[in-house]
Amino acid sequence: MSFSSIVDAINNVVWGPITLFLIVGTGIYLTIRLRFLQIRDLPYALRLTFGRSKKKGKSGEGDISHFQSLMTAMAATLGIGNMTGVASAILLGGVGALFWMWVAAFFGMATKYGEAILAVKYRVVNHKGEISGGPMYYLEKGLGWKWLAILFALFGCLASFGIGNMTQSNTVASSLATNFDVNPWVTGFILMALTGLVLLGGIKGIGRVSAVFVPFMALFYMTGGLIIIVMNITHVPEAFATIFREAFNTDAALGGTIGMAIRYGIARGVFSNEAGLGSAPIAAAAAKTDYPGRQALVSMTGTFLDTMIVCTITGLTIVMSGLYIGRPSDDQALITGEAFEFFLPGAGNYIVVFGIIFFAYSTIIGWSYYGEKCFGYLFGDKNTIIYKIIFVVVVMIGAGTSVQIVWDIADIFNGLMAIPNLIGLLLLSNVIVKETDKFKQVRLQERQQAKQTSKQIVS
Known part of the structure; x- marks a missing residue:
């Protein structure tokens, strides 16, 4: 058996039914315990994130604002998975897979909320005066299992070089080489320089860049997709009907396709x-906030925006085009660009190409922070400069190297990160509920104070 076959076999186990059941099951469990908070509090969470509320936690401890924290997390989250990942789900699992993406995202909002609650509650201040937090800290300080915290940090650090670095720079380099005949090593050098400049600014620099860069890139890609949807609005109901029909296809239930x-x-x-x-939650921990629950609601919106909005735009475009029918799974990297080009000839493919460039680069920035914090937990914050240097160099190496095996290995470490984290979420669920109830009382007091202030102004 070849090394790649062994890696593929391990990958299938790590991302097999048990892990996926644990991920979704944790979301369902937290949803029930939090009484469907993702429905009840989503409007408030969106106002808190994008509105001009005076209660954004600016008086609390932290390095960056709520919005910058969310954008840092979104920088790592919004990536080529929003394009090729959606296409892959459709080609491998059928159109009905989109419905199950929505299901995973719905319960995932509760999971993301719980992660952020614990990240803020158990965060610490390092020797530089910066905030450090995330699963490694709530596993150690909250659960008391330092060995599990070390495992998470190790997996997170290793994953950052693969899924958050080499695979992303390689994707950008391949896209530019194919569409504009740019030498991959030139692309790698430019990406290395741009990444290095951002990393020198630390989390505050990453937060400032993400707060500008992420909304721009998301709006750029979403605008192209929304133009297609609006131009073909009469086909949208049938696209949704196809998604729901295929998700519960009675014939598929017998054949195993469902x-x-x-x-x-x-x-x-x-x-x-x-x-x-x-x-x-590593990014959520750095937010300026007065209560863990406030930042947790902001973090929760990330899952909603990523899957319910961006992935849905991609999915609808592919379904309406019909280009997925009869296509092999190997075409997952092509189908999104072809679908956009089908509706916007001469421009659609370039929207996807530039979307890939923006999304991949933002992922590099976001994951650099995740990896740095994991490295700092393992080897001390004073030594993170070593990580930054290696990370920046690897960006260039990834651009000029074939990294399919690296992608597969990174997938494994990415999956292994989830297991310690989910254990922490389940065993610390009482803490999540307690902090949620505490913040509910705070919000109730805030509403009462707002009413009194309004009455005084009127009188």
């Missing part, structure tokens, strides 16, 4: 929004 739709829909959904992996 199982493939569930498997790949959930798997690609998790890859896209990262709910349960434990990566996003």
Whole structure:
């Protein structure tokens, strides 16, 4: 058996039914315990994230704002998975896989909320005066299992060089070489320089760049997709009907196809929004906030925006085009660009190409912070400069190297990150509920104070 075959076999086990059941099961468990908070509090969470509320936690400890924290997490979350990942789910699991992506995202919102609650509650201040937090800290300080915290940090650090670095720079280099004949090593050098400049600014620099870069790139890609949807609005109801019909196809239930739709829909959904992996709470911990619950609601919106909005735009475009019919699974890297080009000849493919460039680069920036914090936990924050140097150099190496095996190995470490994190979430669920109840009382007091202030102004 070849090395690649061994890696593939391990990957199938790590991302097999047990792990996926654990990820979704944790989301369902937290959803029930939090009484469907993702429905009840989503409007408030969106106002908190994008509105001008005076209660954004600016008086609390932290390095960056709520919005910058969310954008840092979104920088790592929004990636090529929102394009090729959706296409992969459709080609491997059928159109019905999109429905199961939505299901995974719905329950994943509760998981992302719980991760952020614990990340803020158990965060610490390092020797530089910066905030450090994430699963490794709530596993050690909350659960008391330092050995499990070390495992998470190790897996997270290793995954950052693969899924958050080499695979991303290689994707950008391949796209530019194919469409504009740019030498991959030139692309790698430019990416290395740009990444290095951002990393020198630390989390505050990453937060400032992400706060500008992420909304721009998301709007750029979403605008192209929304133009297609609006231009073909009469086909949208049929596209949704096809998705729901295929998700519960009675014939597929007998043939096992519905199982493939569930498997790949959930798997690609998790890859896209990262709910349960434990990566996003590392950024959430750095937010300026007065209560863990406030930042947790902001973090929860990341899963909603990633899967319910961006992935849905990609999925609808592919389904309406019909180009997925009869296509082999190997075409997952091509189908999204072809679908956009089908509706916007001469421009659609370039929207996807530039979307890939923006999304992949943002993923590099976001994951650099995740990896740095994991490295700092393992070897001390004073030594993170070593990680930064290696990370930046690897960006260039990835651009000029074939990294399929690296992608497969990174998938394994990415999956292994989830297991310690999910154990922590389940065993610390009482803490999540307690902090949620505490913040509910705070919000009730805030509403009462707002009413009194309004009455005084009127009188």
